[in-house]
Amino acid sequence: MQRRLKLTSYVMKRISTAFLQTVIVLIGIVALIILIWFPLTEGRATHLDLFSTYADPFILYGYGASMAFFVALYNAFRLLGYIGQNKVFSTNSVKTLKNIKHCAILLSILIVVAGLFIRLTHNTEDDPAGFLAICMATTFVAIVVATAVAVFEKLLQNAIDMKSENDLTV
Incomplete structure (x- = not known):
């Protein structure tokens, strides 16, 4: 009976970590799809050719800034791997958490810089309030x-x- 409970606990742990790893992969795929699709629907890009749309400096900045997000996702995936291998209490787990923390801090800084850039350089006919609200919300989440x-x-x-x-001591 005791062995059966241990086996059931082990299977449940493996299923839950595999599920969470799948969720992380799906989040990464959805974020990648949004990064590819969004520039095509952005207002000023509707009349541009494909190269000009993706060569926009602000879009390129967004792609560069998203690297911190994807590195954090990868580290979360690795951390779940350590949990699945019963290596939670290891220095590798601490290093992985430290990497996630640094990525979140870097991402919040990059978002603030993007918001400041838009705030200072936007066209007076444009209203950057929506973009700035999204910047504030995502910065808050990253913090x-x-x-x-x-x-x-x-x-x-x-x-x-x-x-x-x-x-x-033992």
Whole structure:
């Protein structure tokens, strides 16, 4: 009976981590589709050829800034892999959390820079309020993610330190 419960617990853990890894992959695919599709629907790009649409400096900046997002997704995928392998209490997990935190901070800085650029250089006939609202919301989300990950990183580091201390005393 005890062995059956352990096996069931192991299977449930593998299913949940595989599900979360699938969700992360789907988030990455949806973000990539949006990055490819959105420039074609943007107002000033409707009358441009394909090269001119994607060669816009602001669109290129958006692609560059999105790299931090995709690196954070990759690190979240790796962290779930460590969880699935029962290697949560390892220095690799702490490094992965640190990478996610740095990516979230970098992403929030890049979003603020983009918002400031649009605010300072927008055409007076344009209304940048919607874009600036999206910038503020996504910056807030990135800061919340960075803060939560920093807390998890600290807790995990403390747990690893306590575990190594207990291993030495036994």
